[in-house]
Amino acid sequence: MIEKVKPVNPHFEDFLFDWNQKFQFLVGGYGSSKSYHVALKIVLKLLEEKRTVLVVREVYDTHRDSTFSLFDEIINDLEIDHIVRCVSSPMQIRFPNGGRIIFKGLDKPAKLKSINNVSLIWIEECSEVKYEGFKELLGRLRHPTLPLHMILSTNPVGEDNWTYKHFFKDDRQKRFVLDDKELYEKRTFVINDTYYHHSTADDNLFLPGSYVKQLDEMKEYDPDLYRIARQGHFGVNGVRVLPQFEERPHEEVMTAIANINRPLKRVGMDFGFEESYNAVVRLAVDHEKKYLYIYWEYYKNGMTDDQTAEELSEFAETKELIKADSAEPKTIRYFQQQGFNMVGAHKYKGSRLQYTKKIKRFKKIICSDRCENTIYELKPLTYAKDKLGHIIEDEFTIDPHTLSAIWYALDDYEVTDLKEESKGRPKRSRPRSRERGEVNG
Incomplete structure (x- = not known):
C-alpha cells in the first residue's frame, strides 16, 4: 500500500513505523515534509488498529486547508477512498474498522470535554498552542488497553517558546533534557520516552528546486526567517535589543x-x-x-x-x-x-x-x-x-x-x-x- 503514494522521503522511513515512545517531537524547516509523513503515519496506523485519533491546532478553522486536506490527499493517493470516508461537516475521517480521526481547535476548548478513549493525539504547529493547552491535551490522552501516543510537529520558533523549554531546556527552571544542537547534528534522537526528529527542505527529495532557492535567498534579507525556514533551528526571533x-x-x-x-x-x-x-x-x-x-x-x-x-x-x-x-x-x-x-x-x-x-x-x-x-x-x-x-x-x-x-x-x-x-x-x-x-x- 505504501507504494501507492508518492515515494516516501528516506529520512522519514524509520519514523513511519516507529511507535516505541509515547511522545514524538518533529521540528523542521519549511517544506521538509514532516506534516505529510505524520499524516501518512496516522493513516497507516488506523488501517491496522481501531483507534480514536485527535488532531489539534490552535484555531479550528485552519484544519480544513491543512491537516484535513492532507489526510484527504493521502487517502486518495492510497486509493482507499472507497472504504475510508472523509466527512467535511463536521470534519472527520472514518475507517472501516471503526477507527476515526477527529479535528479540534483549542480556540473552542469546551468541545474537547466530550471526547473519550483518545489513544493518539497529533498537535500540528504545536508552538502556536499554549502550554496550558498542551497540558490539557495530556489529560485527554487515555485508553483502557491501547498504548498512548502524542505526536507534536512544528517549525522552530524562539527559545522562549514552551516547546523549546519543555523538550530541550529551560534555563530559568534549571531544567535540561536535550541540547537542540545535538539534535541538528544527529537528526533523530531518543531520550526517555520521547522520539525527536529534525528535518529540512534537503530531506524532501520531491521539493522543487525553485522553492529551495527561495529559502536560500532568505539568508540575505531575513536571517531570522532563514534560520527557521531553511535551517530548522530554534533561536532568538526578532531584532535583539542588546546584540553585544x-x-x-x-x-x-x-x-x-x-x-x-x-x-x-x-x-x-x-x-x-x-x-x-x-x-x-x-x-x-x-x-x-x-x-x-x-x-x-x-x-x-x-x-x-x-x-x-x-x-x-x-x-x-x-x-x-x-x-x-x-x-x-x-x-x-x-x-x-x-x-x-x-x-x-x-x-x-x-x-x-x-x-x-x-x-x-x-x-x-x-x-x-x-x-x-x-x-x-x-x-x-x-x-x-x-x-x-x-x-x-x-x-x-x-x-x-x-x-x-x-x-x-x-x-x-x-x-x-x-x-x-x-x-x-x-x-x-x-x-x-x-x-x-x-x-x-
Missing part, C-alpha cells in the same frame, strides 16, 4: 573589573511584587573601552518591603548608593528610613527610549554567569513590533526588570555617542554626572 551582550565566567568578569583604570561602579533597583520583580544589579563601567560589566544581582518577587530590606541589609551597612525607580517614592522613603543610601533615578517622558539608546552604545555588555536572571532576560531580549511589523524602540517582548535596574543605575552616566566622535567632537575622558541625573539623549 555576552555571558562570561564570574571569576573572569571580576578579574576584568579589577584591571579597569578607575572603574565606575553603580547599583540600580527596580521594584516589583506579584507579577513583576524586585531587581537589583551591581555594575562596573570601563569608560575608556566603553564596556559595561554586570557582576551581581538580586531578583525576587512576592516580598514585602521589610523582607527585601532585611535580605539587602548589606547595602544599609556599606551605604552604597542605589538609584531606584522614582515612580515608587514611598518605597524609596521606607528604605531610606532603614538606613539605605537610596535615591530615585530621574524619569521623564521619553526616558525609556533614551535609557535604552544609552545602554546600546556600550561596545560590549559582559555579564557574570552568576547573574542568571539578567542573562535570562537580556541575552534573548527583542523589540516588540507594531501591527505593521515595525519595531517599537522602547517596548520589548517581555518586561525586563534587570534592564530597568541598569537604566536607573546609569541615569547620571553618558556613553560617548560614536556619531559625535565621528564629527570630530572631543571625547570625554570621564563620565559627566549632572546634579539631577539628566540623560543626554
